Amino acid sequence: MADHAQPSFKNDTQPTIARGLPADFYTDPAVFEREKARIFFKDWQCVGHVAMAREPGEYFTAKVVDQELVVVRGKDGELRAFFNVCQHRGHDLVKGCGKTRQFVCPYHAWTYELDGRLRGAPGTKGMPAFDAEKVRLKEIRLRVFAGMIFVNLGRNAAPFPAEFLAVEDEIRSMVPDIEAHRVVVEHPLIHRCNWKASVENFSECYHCPTVHGYLTSQVIRSETYRLDSNGWVQRHRIEGRDGNADQWILHLWPNTAVGLYPIPELGEASLCMRHMYPIDHETTIYHYRWLARDGVPDAPIKAYARHHTETTGAEDCEVAGGVQRGMRSLGFDRAHLILTPDQGHSSEHAIAAFHDRVREALGEDIAP
Numbered sequence: 001m002a003d004h005a006q007p008s009f010k011n012d013t014q015p016t017i018a019r020g021l022p023a024d025f026y027t028d029p030a031v032f033e034r035e036k037a038r039i040f041f042k043d044w045q046c047v048g049h050v051a052m053a054r055e056p057g058e059y060f061t062a063k064v065v066d067q068e069l070v071v072v073r074g075k076d077g078e079l080r081a082f083f084n085v086c087q088h089r090g091h092d093l094v095k096g097c098g099k100t101r102q103f104v105c106p107y108h109a110w111t112y113e114l115d116g117r118l119r120g121a122p123g124t125k126g127m128p129a130f131d132a133e134k135v136r137l138k139e140i141r142l143r144v145f146a147g148m149i150f151v152n153l154g155r156n157a158a159p160f161p162a163e164f165l166a167v168e169d170e171i172r173s174m175v176p177d178i179e180a181h182r183v184v185v186e187h188p189l190i191h192r193c194n195w196k197a198s199v200e201n202f203s204e205c206y207h208c209p210t211v212h213g214y215l216t217s218q219v220i221r222s223e224t225y226r227l228d229s230n231g232w233v234q235r236h237r238i239e240g241r242d243g244n245a246d247q248w249i250l251h252l253w254p255n256t257a258v259g260l261y262p263i264p265e266l267g268e269a270s271l272c273m274r275h276m277y278p279i280d281h282e283t284t285i286y287h288y289r290w291l292a293r294d295g296v297p298d299a300p301i302k303a304y305a306r307h308h309t310e311t312t313g314a315e316d317c318e319v320a321g322g323v324q325r326g327m328r329s330l331g332f333d334r335a336h337l338i339l340t341p342d343q344g345h346s347s348e349h350a351i352a353a354f355h356d357r358v359r360e361a362l363g364e365d366i367a368p
């Protein structure tokens with residue numbers, strides 16, 4: 001596989017064992033509340049791809065944990081994000097996705113421009129006390145990075161991570177026309193586990209030979225797995241099996257992956273974005289979004305995406321749920337992580353780096 005000027009992140013190459021986060025980090029709603037405040041409402045979160053709102057007036061709703069947002073392309077061509085809530089009585093403003101000239105609240109028909117300004121509020125004419133100019137949808141910081149839409153809910157938004165910017169050239173070299181891709185199909189799957197267990201399952205292929213029979217026998221050569229991580233970005237590289245394209249994935253803190261996945265029926269790799277969206281402390285949506293560049297047909301991607309959810313995706317749902325049950329067991333305390341970065345697929349060093357990042361984000365002194 002070509003390296004495309006992909007520098008290795010620092011790995012601790014000494015084979016060793018690390019201990020994981022305490023089990024109650026996966027089961028305690030109070031820990032989840034701290035993660036909401038210090039990770040999901042503080043750091044940058046990916047909520048979609050520019051294809052989801054490419055034309056003026058196109059919008060989609062998205063969630064960051066329990067906060068619903070609407071992302072919209074304004075008449076001026078700018079992408080903006082707002083909390084999806086009418087400033088009149090707090091009803092949610094729009095549902096799903098679509099194309100519109102304005103947002104009209106379904107409750108009392110307060111109407112907003114796509115840039116968030118209040119355009120009309122029935123029955124308020126001739127009310128000097130009501131200053132419509134002062135009422136706006138609450139805007140959220142938004143940044144497009146390599147075709148991906150990121151938002152930051154924080155009042156004092158953290159800078160966009162330098163670690164992401166450092167891999168932009170790599171993303172563009174692997175997926176040169178990433179902005180021009182279209183979304184072919186989405187598959188949200190439910191992981192009955194804490195979001196961290198979903199990320200951890202993504203962060204190693206140690207389980208691939210045991211869990212993913214189809215994937216390892218037909219699509220990838222799991223023994224070629226190479227993985228490095230600096231806590232903010234993980235890079236996964238795997239050779240394709242039997243003429244399949246190679247697989248290349250970056251996972252961006254905290255819960256988004258972007259990469260090229262070999263699609264046997266297509267004869268090449270296709271872009272897939274994945275998110276491990278937390279719903280509550282024990283439920284996560286593992287969201288697949290498959291994309292295609294111009295000239296690539298939808299049908300083989302749709303067929304593979306469906307098959308993938310029924311095989312690899314369903315298998316990961318099973319093991320994610322199994323781990324969550326174990327986290328509640330009185331017989332489990334915290335994971336033993338095998339750190340053997342030089343041995344390829346059997347190492348869990350990216351999980352250790354992920355745990356370090358969680359500890360750092362929470363600002364807590366938790367013994368590793």
Ligand SMILES: [Fe+2]
Binds near residue numbers: 201207208211212316
């Ligand atoms: Fe898996």
